[in-house]
Amino acid sequence: AQKVTQAQTEISVVEKEDVTLDCVYETRDTTYYLFWYKQPPSGELVFLIRRNSFDEQNEISGRYSWNFQKSTSSFNFTITASQVVDSAVYFCALSEGATGANSKLTFGKGITLSVRP
Amino acid sequence: DAGVIQSPRHEVTEMGQEVTLRCKPISGHDYLFWYRQTMMRGLELLIYFNNNVPIDDSGMPEDRFSAKMPNASFSTLKIQPSEPRDSAVYFCASSSRGETQYFGPGTRLLVL
Numbered sequence: 372a373q374k375v376t377q378a379q380t381e382i383s384v385v386e387k388e389d390v391t392l393d394c395v396y397e398t399r400d401t402t403y404y405l406f407w408y409k410q411p412p413s414g415e416l417v418f419l420i421r422r423n424s425f426d427e428q429n430e431i432s433g434r435y436s437w438n439f440q441k442s443t444s445s446f447n448f449t450i451t452a453s454q455v456v457d458s459a460v461y462f463c464a465l466s467e468g469a470t471g472a473n474s475k476l477t478f479g480k481g482i483t484l485s486v487r488p
Numbered sequence: 489d490a491g492v493i494q495s496p497r498h499e500v501t502e503m504g505q506e507v508t509l510r511c512k513p514i515s516g517h518d519y520l521f522w523y524r525q526t527m528m529r530g531l532e533l534l535i536y537f538n539n540n541v542p543i544d545d546s547g548m549p550e551d552r553f554s555a556k557m558p559n560a561s562f563s564t565l566k567i568q569p570s571e572p573r574d575s576a577v578y579f580c581a582s583s584s585r586g587e588t589q590y591f592g593p594g595t596r597l598l599v600l
Contacts, residue, residue, distance in 0.1 A: 406588070416579060416591035462531065475521070475544065476589060478531040 373398045375465050377479035384453055385487050392448040392482050394463030400424075405439065405446045406464040406476065416462070422446065453486045460484070490514070492592035494580050500598045506568040509595045512561055513582030521581040521589060522555055522565050531579075537563065570599045 374397040384390045396405065407419040420430065422439050430437045434451045450457055460483050464476040493512040501507055513520045521536040535545040540557045548555070552571070557563040567574055575598050581589040 408591075414577065414596075415593045416581075418588050418590060421588050475533040475536065475547075476523075476531075480530050 373400075373403075373465050373467050373477045375463050375477055375479035377463055377482050379482045380480070381483045381485070383485045383487065386455060387452050388486075389449060389451050390453050390484065390486075392450075392461050392463075392484070394446045394448065394479060396444050396446065396463070396465045398465060398467055400467040403465060403467045406466075407437070407446075407448050408462045408464060408478075410460040410462065410481070412459070419448075450484075453484075455486050455488055458484060458486045492580055492582050492590055494578075494592035494595050496595060497593060498596045498598075500600065501570055502600050503571055504569045505599075506566065507570045507574075507597060507599075509565040509578050509580075509597070511563045511565070511580030511592060513563070513580070514584075514590060515561070517582035517584045517590075518560070519583045519585070519589075520557060520563050521583075522563070523579040523581065523591075525577040525579065525594070526575075534565070534578075567597075570597075572599045575599050 376395045379393055403424045405422045409417045409419055420437055427439050436449045438447045460481040462481045463479045466474050466476050468474055492514055495510045518539050522534040523531050524534055525531045532547055534547045535555045536543055537557045553567055555565045577594045577596050579591050579594045581591045583589045
């Protein structure tokens, strides 16, 4: 069975600090997809990134970067120079199979990030 | 392009009443998902459809819940009769084969 663990529940940082959100996953499939979603206080779920199991390249998008390591089954998310607008709950999610992007997403419990001015 | 549309955004009802949640997926998407978010259980999949056909409904909590997708542009999630423990945020999401699930704004349901 697939499982996503986000061990950190709440993180509080001061603006401009860097912060890393951890995600560890479990799956028996060799083909799977990993995702990060952001849920701001307004409540919607905003897609941030998708990675498939064959693509271990790290990715950077502005202040956001992701580190995917199959050897440790981790898909960590780093925000550089955090801003107050980054305050939200961040979810890591996993789906399995060749068409994994279309089957069920298993979500972690989420990490509540608070960025103080 | 419009995103996933859900209605109503908020629903307050009394125990025992029927509740119907509605979802319009992104045009051209052939997969539709219903998720529920609660403090206790987090985000969990209830059911998903492909080309209007239910594929996996193993997450539907019990017979009080039913979902339909009569056409590619519309889906409903119905709870009858509703109970206080059904209070949650219900999200609809859609995707096109091989792509990402995009979520609607959610319906916040409160059953008194």
